[in-house]
Amino acid sequence: MFCLRIFLCCLLLTQSVAAAQFNLQTPVTPLARVEYHLHTILLVITGVIFLAVFLVMLYSILRHRKSAGHEAKQFHENITVEIIWTVVPLLILVLMALPATRAVLAQKSTRSEDMTIKVTGYQWKWRYDYLDDNFGFVSHLSTPRDQIEGRAPPSGNYLLEVDEPLVVPTNRKIRLLLTANDVIHSWWVPQLGVKQDAIPGFLRDSWMLIEKPGTYRGQCSELCGKDHGFMPIVVEAKSPEDYAKWREAKMKQLAAGADDPNKVWQLADLKARGEKVYTQNCIPCHQANGKGIPGTFPALDGSPIATGDKAAHIEIVLFGGKKNPAMAAWGKQLSDTDIAAVITYERNSWGNHTGQVVQPKEVKAARGKTA
Amino acid sequence: MAIAETTHAGGLPHGKPHGIMRWLMATNHKDIGTMYLWFSFTMFLSGGVLALCIRAELFSPGLRLFQPELFNQLTTLHGLIMVFGAIMPAFTGMANWMLPLMIGAPDMAFARMNNWSFWLLPPAALLLLMSFAVPGGAAAAGWTLYAPLSTQMGMGMDMTIFAIHILGISSIMGSINIIVTILNLRAPGMTLMRMPMFAWASLITAYLIIAVMPVLAGVVTMVLTDRHFGTHFFNAAGGGDPILYQHVFWFFGHPEVYIMALPAFGIVSQVIPTFARKPLFGYTSMVYATSSIGVLSFMVWAHHMFVTGMPATAQLFFMYATMLIAVPTGVKVFNWIATMWQGAMSFETPMLFSIGFILLFTIGGLSGITLSVAAVDVQLHASYYVVAHFHYVLVAGALFSLFSAIYYWFPKMSGRMYHEGLGKLHFWWSMIWFNVTFFPMHFLGLAGMPRRIPDYALQFTDFNRIASVGAFMFGLGQLIFLYNILHSLRHGAKAPHKPWEGANTLEWELPTPAPYHSFEQPPKVEVAENGVILSCQDHGSAHHDHH
Numbered sequence: 001m002f003c004l005r006i007f008l009c010c011l012l013l014t015q016s017v018a019a020a021q022f023n024l025q026t027p028v029t030p031l032a033r034v035e036y037h038l039h040t041i042l043l044v045i046t047g048v049i050f051l052a053v054f055l056v057m058l059y060s061i062l063r064h065r066k067s068a069g070h071e072a073k074q075f076h077e078n079i080t081v082e083i084i085w086t087v088v089p090l091l092i093l094v095l096m097a098l099p100a101t102r103a104v105l106a107q108k109s110t111r112s113e114d115m116t117i118k119v120t121g122y123q124w125k126w127r128y129d130y131l132d133d134n135f136g137f138v139s140h141l142s143t144p145r146d147q148i149e150g151r152a153p154p155s156g157n158y159l160l161e162v163d164e165p166l167v168v169p170t171n172r173k174i175r176l177l178l179t180a181n182d183v184i185h186s187w188w189v190p191q192l193g194v195k196q197d198a199i200p201g202f203l204r205d206s207w208m209l210i211e212k213p214g215t216y217r218g219q220c221s222e223l224c225g226k227d228h229g230f231m232p233i234v235v236e237a238k239s240p241e242d243y244a245k246w247r248e249a250k251m252k253q254l255a256a257g258a259d260d261p262n263k264v265w266q267l268a269d270l271k272a273r274g275e276k277v278y279t280q281n282c283i284p285c286h287q288a289n290g291k292g293i294p295g296t297f298p299a300l301d302g303s304p305i306a307t308g309d310k311a312a313h314i315e316i317v318l319f320g321g322k323k324n325p326a327m328a329a330w331g332k333q334l335s336d337t338d339i340a341a342v343i344t345y346e347r348n349s350w351g352n353h354t355g356q357v358v359q360p361k362e363v364k365a366a367r368g369k370t371a
Numbered sequence: 372m373a374i375a376e377t378t379h380a381g382g383l384p385h386g387k388p389h390g391i392m393r394w395l396m397a398t399n400h401k402d403i404g405t406m407y408l409w410f411s412f413t414m415f416l417s418g419g420v421l422a423l424c425i426r427a428e429l430f431s432p433g434l435r436l437f438q439p440e441l442f443n444q445l446t447t448l449h450g451l452i453m454v455f456g457a458i459m460p461a462f463t464g465m466a467n468w469m470l471p472l473m474i475g476a477p478d479m480a481f482a483r484m485n486n487w488s489f490w491l492l493p494p495a496a497l498l499l500l501m502s503f504a505v506p507g508g509a510a511a512a513g514w515t516l517y518a519p520l521s522t523q524m525g526m527g528m529d530m531t532i533f534a535i536h537i538l539g540i541s542s543i544m545g546s547i548n549i550i551v552t553i554l555n556l557r558a559p560g561m562t563l564m565r566m567p568m569f570a571w572a573s574l575i576t577a578y579l580i581i582a583v584m585p586v587l588a589g590v591v592t593m594v595l596t597d598r599h600f601g602t603h604f605f606n607a608a609g610g611g612d613p614i615l616y617q618h619v620f621w622f623f624g625h626p627e628v629y630i631m632a633l634p635a636f637g638i639v640s641q642v643i644p645t646f647a648r649k650p651l652f653g654y655t656s657m658v659y660a661t662s663s664i665g666v667l668s669f670m671v672w673a674h675h676m677f678v679t680g681m682p683a684t685a686q687l688f689f690m691y692a693t694m695l696i697a698v699p700t701g702v703k704v705f706n707w708i709a710t711m712w713q714g715a716m717s718f719e720t721p722m723l724f725s726i727g728f729i730l731l732f733t734i735g736g737l738s739g740i741t742l743s744v745a746a747v748d749v750q751l752h753a754s755y756y757v758v759a760h761f762h763y764v765l766v767a768g769a770l771f772s773l774f775s776a777i778y779y780w781f782p783k784m785s786g787r788m789y790h791e792g793l794g795k796l797h798f799w800w801s802m803i804w805f806n807v808t809f810f811p812m813h814f815l816g817l818a819g820m821p822r823r824i825p826d827y828a829l830q831f832t833d834f835n836r837i838a839s840v841g842a843f844m845f846g847l848g849q850l851i852f853l854y855n856i857l858h859s860l861r862h863g864a865k866a867p868h869k870p871w872e873g874a875n876t877l878e879w880e881l882p883t884p885a886p887y888h889s890f891e892q893p894p895k896v897e898v899a900e901n902g903v904i905l906s907c908q909d910h911g912s913a914h915h916d917h918h
Contacts, residue, residue, distance in 0.1 A: 021814065021817070021818035021819075021830060022814050022817070022818075023814075023817055023818075024750055024817050024818075025818065025819055031749075032750075034746065035746055035747055035749060035750050038744065038746055038747050039741065039747045039750070039817075042740065042741045042744060042747060043741070046737035046738070046740055046741060049737060050733060050734065050737055053704065053705075053708065053733055054730065054733075056708055056712070057708050057711065057726070057729065057730070060708070060711045060712045060713070060714070060716070061711070061716065061718075061726070064647075064711065064712065064713055064714050064715065064716055065715070065716045065717065065718070066648070066715040066716060066717045067717065070713075070714075070715050070716075071715055072647065072648040072649045072713065072714045072715035073649065073713040073714075074649060074650065075652075075713070076649070076650035076651060076652050076653070076654070076710075076900070077652070077653060077654075077655075078652075078653075078709075081709070082653050082656050082702070082706075085701065085702060085705045086656075086698060086702055089697060089698050089701045090698055093694045093695070093697060093698070096694065096740070096744065097690070097691060097694060100690065100744045100745070100746055100747075101687060101690075103744075103746030103747075104683055104686050104687055104690065104745050104746050105683055106746075107746060107749065108682075108683040108686075147433070148433060148434055148826060149433070149434055150433045150434070150435060154432050154433060154829060156829070157828070158432060158828055158829050159432075159826060159827065159828045160828045178680075182519070182523075183517075183519050183520040183523065184517060184519070184520070184613055186678060186753065188753075188819075188821065190750060190818075190819040193749065193750065194749075195678050195749045195750065195752060195753075196678055196680060197678050197679045197680060199607075199613050199614060199679065199680070200519060200607055200608075200613060201606070201607020201608060201612075201613065202607060202612075202613070202614070202680075204679070204680030205680070206680075217828075218819065219819075219821050219824070219828075220821070221752070221753040221754065221821040221822075222517075222753060223443070223512065223513045223517070223520065223822075223823045224520060225443075225511075225520055225523065226439045226440045226443065226511075227439060228439070228443070228821075228823060228824060229439060229821075229823075229824030229825050229826050229827070230439075230826070293440070294506075296440060296506075296507045296508070296525060
């Protein structure tokens with residue numbers, strides 16, 4: 001009766017956490033499948049070893065206790081036994097090492113790819129460049145701030161959703177080239193079996209071949225500063241036909257959106273565009289109200305840079321700053337028009353009323369000067 | 372508390388000093404040991420509070436209590452304080468207190484340096500704790516302080532670097548003392564291959580510390596010069612290499628793991644034979660296993676870097692070498708169990724904590740094997756699985772063994788018994804809530820939750836809740852320990868000369884509490900393996916027979 005009751009309690013407990021995930025996510029690439037099976041093998045072997053150790057210990061705790069009147073034997077050496085428990089674990093390790101070696105070699109075989117995508121980690125977003133087709137875009141977290149700060153309930157893919165997912169074809173071997181712009185990030189999508197550090201100044205590679213169309217989600221897994229927890233990765237795998245369609249559309253869209261750097265803008269238009277750029281890129285540090293985070297990130301509202309010399313302002317946005325924490329260099333990430341817009345916005349928002357407009361061609365000229 | 376008055380061999384009267392100067396100018400290994408233990412317990416509570424802040428934030432999705440930058444500071448300082456403030460000084464404290472007694476030495480070899488190595492700790496701790504209050508806050512790059520993130524931080528990072536320098540100097544001085552004491556001050560008859568395992572473990576640990584602390588000091592100094600003096604050690608744009616930081620750091624960091632584990636092995640190797648009333652099984656192989664773990668620990672550092680993109684050959688080498696550590700570690704676990712086998716066990720608190728140690732350390736070790744396999748590590752690296760793994764090794768390993776040690780030697784140290792009921796409550800409470808806290812983290816890691824994130828996706832909610840509840844209860848349980856110690860120091864029953872029937876190493880030959888000065892004349896001992904005393908002629912101060 002008692003046993004039954006315990007069993008029922010356990011059943012209820014397991015049901016309450018049944019929604020939770022106990023194992024690795026379902027693999028959808030050959031690498032992820034190898035990792036999954038290897039983990040299962042290890043789990044079984046280590047589980048058996050643990051059980052053996054635990055049961056022997058439990059038996060001796062129950063039987064060889066003083067209170068049960070057991071007399072202590074005084075043996076304390078047995079060369080044969082000691083050799084056995086050196087050699088047997090060694091053999092088990094060799095058994096584990098064989099499949100593990102094969103898996104490592106498979107992970108490292110990045111050759112004969114069908115296409116290459118360059119992944120660049122930034123604080124705190126990912127840029128994807130389709131090297132074969134010469135286009136690319138930046139992918140940001142799209143979960144609204146209201147949900148993160150508790151003003152709205154978190155919804156379905158809370159923190160695992162982006163504005164621009166990485167779209168790839170299924171059944172193609174895709175080589176990923178990874179690097180970073182500022183600090184080390186790590187690109188991890190569990191279902192694809194890929195985790196690879198993205199290191200500033202270095203190129204690393206990995207590969208994936210996705211077998212099933214679908215949306216696969218992951219996150220940055222290397223502590224990369226303040227918004228480390230807010231750098232999701234979303235990979236959308238489409239059939240090669242659908243992918244081709246998406247690629248056409250995307251290239252057209254990017255071409256249409258490209259700006260003429262010589263266009264002369266009005267203050268209001270530039271400011272409106274600048275607000276968007278600011279929201280997407282600058283808020284994490286300088287905050288929506290331009291006040292920054294005292295002691296960590298400087299304020300723009302009323303700052304000498306945002307109200308003083310235009311050229312100095314352009315230079316720091318383009319090439320970054322040297323003080324700690326260093327201001328990131330945005331020259332490589334944003335177009336001339338975007339930089340002109342965001343600087344115009346910063347110089348004409350909050351308490352800043354310079355009335356100055358920064359035109360894209362001024363940014364273009366500033367780029368040229370130092371380069 | 373009666374403490375034997377004594378005289379120097381020279382005949383000058385020399386009692387126990389009193390007042391604040393007793394502690395500030397302390398050269399007595401027992402006083403210094405006591406200060407080390409209280410210091411590390413204070414740090415344990417501070418680091419614990421930081422951990423509870425982390426768990427409170429992680430109780431539910433959404434940023435509720437802390438902004439991400441503060442969250443990162445909390446995780447960073449929690450790690451640094453626990454490693455350098457709590458665990459390492461606690462083992463040095465235990466070694467200070469017990470080593471001279473266990474090997475028949477009058478004190479540590481360099482008593483004044485001993486004073487220095489302790490008094491360096493509080494300023495370092497203050498630097499770490501005060502860094503929360505400076506502009507930009509404390510270091511927020513994780514306890515590993517990876518460059519180039521650590522070159523971005525504010526002045527909190529400089530304070531941390533300075534604190535690490537000081538802590539490093541302190542632990543190197545402590546280690547020199549331990550090595551010289553063990554090699555030079557053993558009583559006649561106490562040969563190396565007969566001394567207690569705790570002495571062996573402390574000796575090997577001390578060598579590891581001397582080998583790797585300068586490496587850590589070097590690498591954080593390189594960060595410092597990158598930050599302020601225009602060097603580019605870790606900046607690729609200036610010809611440096613961000614991965615160099617990790618290689619150098621982990622060349623320190625991996626042996627560091629064993630610096631926090633080997634003394635635990637030593638403690639358990641004293642406690643289990645005592646309460647099993649049976650000699651330690653396989654003493655010789657224990658010594659060799661401990662040494663080989665020490666040596667191997669220098670060859671496996673890059674297993675912390677499997678996803679940095681090293682070549683396949685390097686991955687394979689580090690994978691095989693790491694897996695190999697399971698062999699000597701396994702030998703130790705099997706030997707402890709063989710010691711329990713056919714014994715006459717009783718289950719006082721120290722024994723409970725030691726058995727708990729074996730059980731949970733085995734889980735931590737086995738999940739370590741899983742992590743050692745590079746191909747699987749790709750999924751688990753920097754995930755909560757790793758957090759679970761190293762807490763099984765460091766909390767259930769280092770911390771439980773320390774509790775075991777404190778309960779075991781408390782009567783000899785204080786002259787009073789701790790409260791057995793409270794001790795057992797402390798054990799069961801810790802055992803249960805520890806597992807509630809950390810076991811679910813294996814699942815979180817497998818399911819894909821990265822470590823060091825202040826907020827998480829919805830599917831991780833259930834296990835995070837369980838872990839947070841567990842953490843608060845585990846933390847609460849440590850107050851039982853504090854109460855037990857404080858209460859027993861004043862009101863505990865008087866401890867007998869030898870409170871444990873099966874205890875048979877040299878420290879138990881001394882009166883209880885251990886006199887302020889002991890073994891001023893080396894005792895003549897006849898010793899069996901693991902420091903088991905067969906006969907002892909004490910010429911020391913213990914019985915004052917020379918006056």
